[in-house]
């Protein structure tokens with residue numbers, strides 16, 4: 001079967017990889033001159049397989065009110081005269097109910113654990129590990145006692161996750177020594193992993209390019225989907241039109257307008273985030289594990305000889321321009337937590353738009369149009385969820401049952 005994909009981020013590339021490995025022919029269209037240059041470029045690097053709770057959670061609306069009053073808080077809300085924004089925010093508020101959060105966490109956890117299994121399977125079969133990948137575990141540390149107690153109370157006795165005192169956090173992750181006096185405790189998930197998402201995209205591409213059934217079309221912006229008699233028949237590009245048999249939309253935020261025009265409404269909204277990447281001189285000064293500073297909503301990951309620091313959610317700002325104040329604040333906070341990590345003045349700043357649904361769960365599967373498929377809306381977890389999303393969608397396109405239940409992960 002010939003399948004066309006729109007979008008060369010981590011979601012489009014893993015989809016291409018899964019399809020090629022199942023014997024399909026794949027054409028991938030990407031507007032940029034290279035793949036992995038948009039939201040998949042300099043994200044937090046966390047393969048956060050066991051820590052998947054969506055942003056929409058009980059208490060977040062109140063916390064957000066406090067954050068909005070502060071100058072440099074983890075979340076910033078810029079109200080717009082936009083029906084789209086208010087509809088998304090209303091749905092987000094509804095998703096904050098704890099019963100809804102629990103259900104969505106369970107859906108994400110199912111997909112995340114499967115994603116880890118698929119990545120390991122691909123690594124065993126095809127040797128995909130040259131992307132600063134390590135199995136290093138994740139430490140979530142808490143400054144606020146009630147947040148820590150709430151998180152600790154959710155850890156089942158049978159779980160492999162460990163609830164640690166500040167001293168135990170430092171024993172497990174010595175680079176936390178400067179932060180420890182401000183901590184109430186931490187939770188360690190030994191099964192989590194790390195990698196550089198851009199390098200992962202490049203490695204997937206290298207293997208795909210070696211395959212005769214794969215064709216990459218870079219520098220090709222898809223302008224419109226051509227739908228006739230209930231099927232997608234083609235893609236309108238800047239200067240020509242190409243025919244399609246099956247089409248997968250994996251263009252992140254770029255999918256919304258294209259789908260809208262053919263009557264498929266997807267509730268995606270861009271949640272802007274920032275990262276810093278700085279060279280590391282001495283590995284002992286930066287975390288070996290992935291570290292999440294829960295109350296500041298900052299994640300830290302060592303990617304070979306670099307430290308990646310990622311954070312912040314700006315709602316109502318759909319540009320990827322770097323906001324100098326946000327970056328200065330991130331640099332300042334990271335420097336307080338890991339002062340000897342490296343030269344923060346040399347850090348590369350980056351901003352990206354998380355393609356997020358209000359519930360934090362992606363949209364996988366059919367769009368309602370016969371041969372039009374969705375692999376979208378992975379929000380803060382696209383790198384983590386990519387392999388499973390690709391493998392589930394491939395099964396659906398093959399008309400085979402998906403390897404895990406897709407309840408809560410499809411367009412209603």
Ligand SMILES: Cc1cc2nc3c(=O)[nH]c(=O)nc-3n(C[C@H](O)[C@H](O)[C@H](O)COP(=O)(O)OP(=O)(O)OC[C@H]3O[C@@H](n4cnc5c(N)ncnc54)[C@H](O)[C@@H]3O)c2cc1C
Pocket residue numbers: 006007008009010011012029030031032035036037038039040041042043044045046047048220221222223250251252253254255258271272273274275299310311351352353354355376377378379380381382383384385
């Ligand atoms: C600050 C930050 C930190 C993050 N940290 C993590 C993390 O630690 N772990 C994790 O799992 N996830 C993380 N994420 C989320 C993750 O980066 C995203 O979920 C993921 O990159 C989304 O991938 P994607 O392929 O859907 O989108 P993208 O990477 O944006 O790819 C979409 C592609 O489609 C192309 N495109 C769009 N429109 C068109 C068109 N009309 N024609 C042709 N091409 C088009 C774009 O150019 C782009 O290349 C983070 C995100 C941010 C912003």
